[in-house]
Amino acid sequence: xxxxxxxxxxxxxxxxxxxxxxxxxxxxxxxxxxxxxxxxxxxxxxxxxxxxxxxxxxxxxxxxxxxxxxxxxxxxxxxxxxxxxxxxxxxxxxxxxxxxxxxxxxxxxxxxxxxxxxxxxxxxxxxxxxxxxxxxxxxxxxxxxxxxxxxxxxxxxxxxxxxxxxxxxxxxxxxxxxxxxxxxxxxxxxxxxxxxxxxxxxxxxxxxxxxxxxxxxxxxxxxxxxxxxxxxxxxxxxxxxxxxxxxxxxxxxxxxxxxxxxxxxxxxxxxxxxxxxxxxxxxxxxxxxxxxxxxxxxxxxxxxxxxxxxxxxxxxxxxxxxxxxxxxxxxxxxxxxxxxxxxxxxxxxxxxxxxxxxxxxxxxxxxxxxxxxxxxxxxxxxxxxxxxxxxxxxxxxxxxxxxxxxxxxxxxxxxxxxxxxxxxxxxxxxxxxxxxxxxxxxxxxxxxxxxxxxxxxxxxxxxxxxxxxxxxxxxxxxxxxxxxxxxxxxxxxxxxxxxxxxxxxxxxxxxxxxxxxxxxxxxxxxxxxxxxxxxxxxxxxxxxxxxxxxxxxxxxxxxxxxxxxxxxxxxxxxxxxxxxxxxxxxxxxxxxxxxxxxxxxxxxxxxxxxxxxxxxxxxxxxxxxxxxxxxxxxxxxxxxxxxxxxxxxxx
Amino acid sequence: xxxxxxxxxxxxxxxxxxxxxxxxxxxxxxxxxxxxxxxxxxxxxxxxxxxxxxxxxxxxxxxxxxxxxxxxxxxxxxxxxxxxxxxxxxxxxxxxxxxxxxxxxxxxxxxxxxxxxxxxxxxxxxxxxxxxxxxxxxxxxxxxxxxxxxxxxxxxxxxxxxxxxxxxxxxxxxxxxxxxxxxxxxxxxxxxxxxxxxxxxxxxxxxxxxxxxxxxxxxxxxxxxxxxxxxxxxxxxxxxxxxxxxxxxxxxxxxxxxxxxxxxxxxxxxxxxxxxxxxxxxxxxxxxxxxxxxxxxxxxxxxxxx
Numbered sequence: 001x002x003x004x005x006x007x008x009x010x011x012x013x014x015x016x017x018x019x020x021x022x023x024x025x026x027x028x029x030x031x032x033x034x035x036x037x038x039x040x041x042x043x044x045x046x047x048x049x050x051x052x053x054x055x056x057x058x059x060x061x062x063x064x065x066x067x068x069x070x071x072x073x074x075x076x077x078x079x080x081x082x083x084x085x086x087x088x089x090x091x092x093x094x095x096x097x098x099x100x101x102x103x104x105x106x107x108x109x110x111x112x113x114x115x116x117x118x119x120x121x122x123x124x125x126x127x128x129x130x131x132x133x134x135x136x137x138x139x140x141x142x143x144x145x146x147x148x149x150x151x152x153x154x155x156x157x158x159x160x161x162x163x164x165x166x167x168x169x170x171x172x173x174x175x176x177x178x179x180x181x182x183x184x185x186x187x188x189x190x191x192x193x194x195x196x197x198x199x200x201x202x203x204x205x206x207x208x209x210x211x212x213x214x215x216x217x218x219x220x221x222x223x224x225x226x227x228x229x230x231x232x233x234x235x236x237x238x239x240x241x242x243x244x245x246x247x248x249x250x251x252x253x254x255x256x257x258x259x260x261x262x263x264x265x266x267x268x269x270x271x272x273x274x275x276x277x278x279x280x281x282x283x284x285x286x287x288x289x290x291x292x293x294x295x296x297x298x299x300x301x302x303x304x305x306x307x308x309x310x311x312x313x314x315x316x317x318x319x320x321x322x323x324x325x326x327x328x329x330x331x332x333x334x335x336x337x338x339x340x341x342x343x344x345x346x347x348x349x350x351x352x353x354x355x356x357x358x359x360x361x362x363x364x365x366x367x368x369x370x371x372x373x374x375x376x377x378x379x380x381x382x383x384x385x386x387x388x389x390x391x392x393x394x395x396x397x398x399x400x401x402x403x404x405x406x407x408x409x410x411x412x413x414x415x416x417x418x419x420x421x422x423x424x425x426x427x428x429x430x431x432x433x434x435x436x437x438x439x440x441x442x443x444x445x446x447x448x449x450x451x452x453x454x455x456x457x458x459x460x461x462x463x464x465x466x467x468x469x470x471x472x473x474x475x476x477x478x479x480x481x482x483x484x485x486x487x488x489x490x491x492x493x494x495x496x497x498x499x500x501x502x503x504x505x506x507x508x509x510x511x512x513x514x515x516x517x518x519x520x521x522x523x524x525x526x527x528x529x530x531x532x533x534x535x536x537x538x539x540x541x542x543x544x545x546x547x548x549x550x551x552x553x554x555x556x557x558x559x560x561x562x563x564x565x566x567x568x569x570x571x572x573x574x575x576x577x578x579x580x581x582x583x584x585x586x587x588x589x590x591x592x593x594x595x596x597x598x599x600x601x602x603x604x605x606x607x608x609x610x611x612x613x614x615x616x617x618x619x620x621x622x623x624x625x626x627x628x629x630x631x632x633x634x635x636x637x638x639x640x641x642x643x644x645x646x647x648x649x650x651x
Numbered sequence: 652x653x654x655x656x657x658x659x660x661x662x663x664x665x666x667x668x669x670x671x672x673x674x675x676x677x678x679x680x681x682x683x684x685x686x687x688x689x690x691x692x693x694x695x696x697x698x699x700x701x702x703x704x705x706x707x708x709x710x711x712x713x714x715x716x717x718x719x720x721x722x723x724x725x726x727x728x729x730x731x732x733x734x735x736x737x738x739x740x741x742x743x744x745x746x747x748x749x750x751x752x753x754x755x756x757x758x759x760x761x762x763x764x765x766x767x768x769x770x771x772x773x774x775x776x777x778x779x780x781x782x783x784x785x786x787x788x789x790x791x792x793x794x795x796x797x798x799x800x801x802x803x804x805x806x807x808x809x810x811x812x813x814x815x816x817x818x819x820x821x822x823x824x825x826x827x828x829x830x831x832x833x834x835x836x837x838x839x840x841x842x843x844x845x846x847x848x849x850x851x852x853x854x855x856x857x858x859x860x861x862x863x864x865x866x867x868x869x870x871x872x873x874x875x876x877x878x879x880x881x882x883x884x885x886x887x888x889x890x891x892x893x894x895x896x897x898x899x900x901x902x903x904x905x906x907x908x909x910x911x912x913x914x915x916x917x918x919x920x921x922x923x924x925x926x927x928x929x930x931x932x933x934x935x936x937x938x939x940x941x942x943x944x945x946x947x948x949x950x951x952x953x954x955x956x957x
Contacts, residue, residue, distance in 0.1 A: 007935065032935045035926035053937040056927045072937035075926060076910065094910065094926075094942060113942055114907035133907045133945045152945075429888060429908045430833065431804050432653055432684035432924075439683070462807050469686070469804055513810075 007032035042444035062444040098125035100368035118426040121412030163207040177210040259561025261483040271628035273640040292602040299450025310339030316546030319345030322485030332356035334590035366422040369411035389478030392456030395421035397486040401564030457502035468515035481525025486562030499524035507539030529600025552593030553586040654681030657799035671793030678781040680928035685802035688815040690776025692827040697770040707764040717763040724762040739787040753822040769825035776815035801829035818861035830857035832889035878948035900950030907945035
């Protein structure tokens with residue numbers, strides 16, 4: 001038995017020691033914990049850890065295997081995302097105990113705080129005392145056992161799993177219902193109580209999901225798709241797309257869901273031009289790549305190992321789930337061939353993707369779908385998803401057709417539901433909580449990996465300041481031209497903030513707080529190297545490409561990504577459809593496209609008289625429309641439009 | 652977005668209770684929740700017939716002008732300065748005054764950024780952490796029976812001393828609040844209060860709580876009653892603490908979205924955002940704490956004999 005005294009050892013050092021003792025199979029006693037946060041975070045060995053006092057937030061979080069005993073209380077999120085192992089808390093647990101657990105056993109002898117077991121997937125959370133507001137909120141699986149009273153709104157929006165209450169049941173949550181308790185389940189619970197030596201003789205009531213909100217009641221009728229460029233080519237009234245929309249809504253009686261992003265005309269990077277005369281000769285220089293240095297590092301500002309990009313470009317986050325495994329694989333291969341980073345998106349990391357991508361950012365979203373300590377430790381970057389540009393403020397959507405057994409397994413959810421992911425993180429209800437969450441990720445990965453945040457452009461000015469204050473290593477900022485696998489059409493068209501406004505607001509806000517050391521990666525409708533340089537000049541450190549990369553890999557922009565029947569095999573989980581996707585060919589195509597982006601960046605940088613695209617500034621830009629000028633405060637020079645079009649042709 | 656802390660010594664004579672040190676420890680313990688600025692509501696020994704006023708005046712030329720305006724206004728009200736002190740970004744005075752407090756407060760608010768008025772209340776707040784503020788204002792050795800404090804991470808409104816908590820309940824001597832969370836019906840409530848004549852110093856939604864409570868007290872509500880109605884009237888996520896000359900209290904939203912932990916024994920009641928702050932008062936001890944339930948409120952009195 002080893003001893004760690006937190007009155008003389010920092011939590012960071014203690015966690016490193018715990019991992020070392022874990023590897024050696026030595027049990028540990030932790031003295032003077034004094035409710036400090038993050039004790040035992042990131043431990044992946046089955047050792048016993050005895051915490052002699054109270055622990056703070058995320059005690060034993062992001063772990064697999066250890067057995068903790070806490071003599072007194074714990075703070076928010078005890079056992080966060082724990083896979084195997086157990087935590088016995090002899091006092092009370094604060095809010096969200098057992099959040100997102102995936103198999104662990106969390107036993108609290110006292111009372112538990114609000115939102116207990118939020119988005120838990122598997123395992124058991126037991127409260128010997130009372131639960132509080134919204135116990136079992138949005139749980140996907142596992143069991144929540146409450147020996148005391150349930151509190152109000154128990155089982156609110158639960159999708160799966162079982163809640164057993166021995167005491168008084170308060171108001172039932174939305175879409176939860178009481179059912180009879182099978183004898184076998186009662187026996188299982190009693191065996192569990194016995195295992196932890198908890199005497200109990202009472203009876204239970206059982207609460208499960210009522211199934212009224214798991215699926216949209218009516219699905220959209222199948223129709224021949226009206227492609228993007230036909231739908232939105234001009235602003236004529238009652239065009240084919242508008243008529244189709246009305247017809248479908250008259251059938252289903254609700255908003256429509258589609259893929260892709262905003263399609264209305266709105267100010268974008270194409271309304272910005274380069275002010276300097278570009279020597280067209282330079283645009284055809286075959287050696288131009290050797291004349292421009294564009295290697296870009298991202299994520300090292302707090303001492304983590306930065307991502308090393310061969311050019312200021314990343315692949316934007318897109319989930320395995322929204323996209324097929326094959327499409328994700330092609331993106332991973334292309335990212336490696338082009339020396340840039342790939343991003344898992346929201347749905348977890350696949351083994352194949354990890355093997356193919358050299359640099360992989362792993363995304364954590366509110367539902368903690370596919371999130372676990374092992375993949376965190378394999379990642380080159382961790383990203384907290386707050387929202388995306390296409391639907392800021394809302395969670396992801398994945399329609400039932402795409403929630404296959406395999407996808408459900410990775411994400412830890414029931415198969416065949418219309419998955420509407422939560423829009424709020426269980427443990428991030430403000431900038432103050434977010435600080436503690438970021439620290440948890442750093443503890444879990446030994447401070448080696450950059451931690452970024454993905455923000456859908458909403459209140460950019462405020463959000464970006466918070467991101468900077470909370471110490472993120474970089475921000476992926478997504479404007480409303482960014483696409484998504486599925487969202488309500490009205491949301492896509494009318495909710496977000498254009499990419500151009502987003503970068504301008506971000507730049508202004510960071511200038512105001514002196515935070516320009518935090519890189520902003522801009523995304524949302526970035527289609528080529530020209531957009532990339534404009535974005536850089538406006539204040540981005542790099543860009544991320546999603547839609548353009550999948551178009552390079554065969555997407556036909558039919559907007560039916562949500563349907564699950566993608567004819568190209570990209571946005572589908574149907575093996576018959578996926579078969580059509582030729583991974584080596586599409587990976588090569590995406591790689592070729594990325595190399596064309598590289599060449600464009602080099603050619604334009606060189607033609608503007610620079611040797612590095614990061615040298616291009618706002619002084620090199622003009623606005624072609626009054627709207628773009630108003631947004632960016634660039635000088636309004638419509639006469640540059642002609643030259644700008646020439647540039648597009650030349651490149 | 653913040654951390655809060657408050658403590659009340661139930662029985663001790665004021666001179667023996669190290670409120671300053673306790674608040675510094677608790678706020679430093681949750682400084683990660685708010686590194687931008689830190690503030691304290693302290694209760695000094697009252698001087699009969701006198702009021703304490705503290706203003707945020709900034710520094711240099713700006714400060715000199717603000718102080719001049721304050722002094723002119725004080726002369727208008729025949730409030731005679733007994734003591735004065737300029738420290739950090741603030742200017743504090745002890746004045747002899749026995750007129751209409753609300754009218755006086757309203758006028759003083761227009762002279763400079765008013766931080767607090769009270770017979771004993773002194774709100775000290777400035778940029779930086781608990782120790783930074785202590786370095787300027789020497790809070791560590793402050794003795795008193797109770798007080799509240801706050802660490803702030805600015806989100807929507809400015810990083811500025813005046814936007815720092817605690818906020819004084821305008822027009823009501825000796826009442827202040829600290830808040831963690833976000834009031835989502837802020838503009839609606841603010842417009843309503845402005846219509847009946849209240850003045851807002853900042854765009855900080857927490858100031859609304861102070862003004863809201865002031866308005867309720869003006870209409871004859873007890874502090875406890877005002878806390879009760881606040882849970883119904885204020886929308887959003889909040890955990891807040893309130894202190895008066897003789898008591899501290901809390902209110903917590905129905906959504907239970909912001910943390911709050913309390914520790915109580917025969918001698919003290921201490922409330923903070925996180926147990927780690929409470930544990931700072933008792934290093935090495937496992938505390939018997941509890942979390943106030945969603946939608947609840949309470950107050951605690953000190954024994955007046957002190």
